[in-house]
Every structure is written in C-alpha cells, then in structure tokens.
Amino acid sequence: MRAASAPVAVRRDGDALVFSGALVRDAVARLWTQAAPLRAGAQRIDLTAVERIDSAGLALIAELSNGALAVDGAPAGLDALRGAYRLDPATLGFAR
Template identity: 65%
Template sequence: MPMTASLTRRDDALVFSGALDRAAVVALWPQASAQRAGVARFDLTAVTRVDSAGLAMLAELADGLPGARVEGRPDGLDELRAAYRLQDDLSFAA
C-alpha cells in the first residue's frame, strides 16, 4: 500500500513525506500555503516520488522565497526540474 503523503513544519522547513502526486497536492496545498511564511528549506528526504503536480506545488511554494533550498532527491524530481527548466531552488532558469 502506498505511503500517504504528509507535511509538517519544522523550524524553517516544510517537511514532506510520501508521494507528492496530484492527490497529495490537493490534500496538502491548503496546509502548505498557510505555513509558507519564513520557509528556507523544503525537506523532501522522506518523499518517495514527485510528479508534475507535486513539482508545480513546490515551485509555487518556493516562489518569492529567495534562497530556499530543496533537500533530498526523490524519484522524478530531477527529470521534471530539467523538463520545466527549473533550477535547484525551483526558480526558472534564465
């Protein structure tokens, strides 16, 4: 059975776990957007995979948070980042 996605705020980090897919984004978006202020890190070390909806959520959360870091490299993240021309901090490449 797949791991249910979850989100917690730990200091300056939003800590995600499970698969960040379309279903997870629908469930996690309200909580994630409400906790976005002051975030400097997105901890994805417990994330199993990311799809395009998950990447879109992360990029939207990172927008306006200069220098925010992404920790962890779940399946799908690097491939989707490259396809959408996003840098390591999820901002658009120039």
C-alpha cells in the same frame, strides 16, 4: 510484494516545510491547503522523505518555493521534471 507507501503529509520543522509520501496529483490540493499557512518564514523545503513526485507535485513545491527556498532531497522523478521545466536544482526557480 510492494512495500506500503509513507503517508502523504507536510509539517513545519524549524525553518523547513517537510514533506513525506508521494507528491502526486491526487494529493496536491490537500497538501496545498495544509502547506500554504506553514510557508511564512520558511527557509527550505525538505523532500528527503518523499518517495516520488509528478508534475503536479513539482508545481506545488515550485509555487511554495517561489524560487527563494532551498530544496533538500531528490525523490524519484524530480531530476527529470526539473530538467524538462528548466528549473534551478537548488531553489526550483526558473533557470534562464
């Protein structure tokens, strides 16, 4: 039996946007609406409570980071997607 997934959510904790659950296509629109107003003044994105991420979730995080925020955590799928899109591991900015 598979364990229940954590609820998909975003919150502000100090200087971090903290995500939890699975950052996948079905959740991205709702998360964008919640995360965008929390972005101002953030210094990092915390993905340590994220179970997995797909390309839509990566697009959300990359847009929020805009290559300027540190990214903590490595949910399932993130390393492969970063490599495929040639994104910097630390900030998700485009790695030339």
